[in-house]
Amino acid sequence: MVKGWIAPEFGDIEVLRMVDVDVSEPQTGEVTIKVVAAGMNPADYKHFAAGSDRSQLPVRVGYEVAGVIAAIGQxxxxxxxxxxxxDEVLAFRISGGYAESVTVPARDVFAKPPSLDFPQAANLLLAGTTAAEMLHVVGAESGDTIVLHGASGAVGVSVLQQARRRGIRVIGTASEDSAGVVEQFGGVHTVYGEGLEGRLRELAPDGYAAALDAVGTDEAIDVSLALVADRTRIVSIANFARAEDDGYRVIRGSDPDSAAFRDDARQGLIDLAGAGQLEVPVARTFPLEDAVEALRFLSSQHPGGKLALLP
Structure with a gap:
């Protein structure tokens, strides 16, 4: 048994409990990882925020980790x-990462590049694969100018870097305080708020090929619809409510097509990060026992970078 976090009920962050959890011996096709760092994402608390199928309880929390192989199946x-x-490894699209150890499918485990520390490695793939899919579904290509809402967040920062490598110009919306982050990673910054559409039109007089929404506000959707006529080239990962009526695309990691794309993208992103071409800014780490405090900080929407739990 090891220490790990579960949600015994659906609800807010306060339902989480740190308990003794079982770590099974790895069978063929499985690996046990001693967790050195667990990545943290908004998807972690959204996983147990609402639900009606009590057969899913308790929910084990955490989709990505980095650590050391403790045992491997025959x-x-x-x-x-x-x-x-x-061996030092990272794993993504797992469950139960907020724990001291976890046994996971070997197909989801990858060698950790030596150039990444454990908190960086533990935070690479959920944001990175989401960003890659956003660029993919809108068909962004070299020479395109696109608008990215929420450009200073974890997904936004990965979009900026991946787009820059491909010759895509990104105009990124973020707060004034985050201008330096957007520009550091290759974007052109503009502040959100009143007059956003006009500012964006001035920054790209020839128009926008696509719009990516990583923040979910009505403003982001309204402006995207105004700037991009082809609604199949507008994608959101955060505003699902309006998609059916307004005709833009939404993607979720739980969708089969999204899951397949993100699985296929993992090794390529690891290779880029290992070569120093994809950075993972980490703002802060917390002891494993402080997961609730860390999730409160994450949910404040302004963590200033990725967070990691350290068992």
Missing amino acids: ETEIAPGGGAVG
Whole structure:
């Protein structure tokens, strides 16, 4: 048994409890990871925020980790091949990452690049694969100018870097205080708020090929609809309520097509990060036992970078 966090009920962050959880011996096709850092994402608390299927309870929290292989099943290799006890790894699209150890499918485990520390590695893939899919579904190409709402958040920062590598110009909306972040990672900053559409038109007189919404406000959707005529080239990861009526695209990691794309994108993003071409800014780390405090900080919407739990 190890310490880990669960949600015994659906509800807000305060329902979480740190308990003893079982870590099964890895069978063929499985790996046990001693967690050194657990990545933190808004999807973590959204996972248990609402639900009606009580058969899913208790919910084990945490989709991505980095650590060291503690045990590996017989005739088993991790995703890129190989894998042995003591190897440094990261894992994504798992469950129960907020724990001291976790046993997961070997197909979701990858070698950790030496250039990434554990908190960075633990926070690379959920944001990175989401960003990659956003660019993919709108068909953004070299020479395009796109608008990105929520450009200073974790997904936004990954979009900026991936777009820059591909020759895509990004105009990013964020607060005035976040202008430096947007510009550091290759975007052109403008502040959100009254007059946003006009400012965006001035920054791209020839128009926008696509719009990406990573913040979910009605303002972001309204401006995107005004700037991009082809609504299949507008995508949101945060405003699902208006999609059916307004005709833009939404993506969720739980959708089968999204899951398949993100799984396929993992190794490429790891390679980019390992080569220093994809940064993961980490703002703060917390001890594992402070997960509730850390999630409160994360949900404040202004953490200033990624957060990680350290068992």
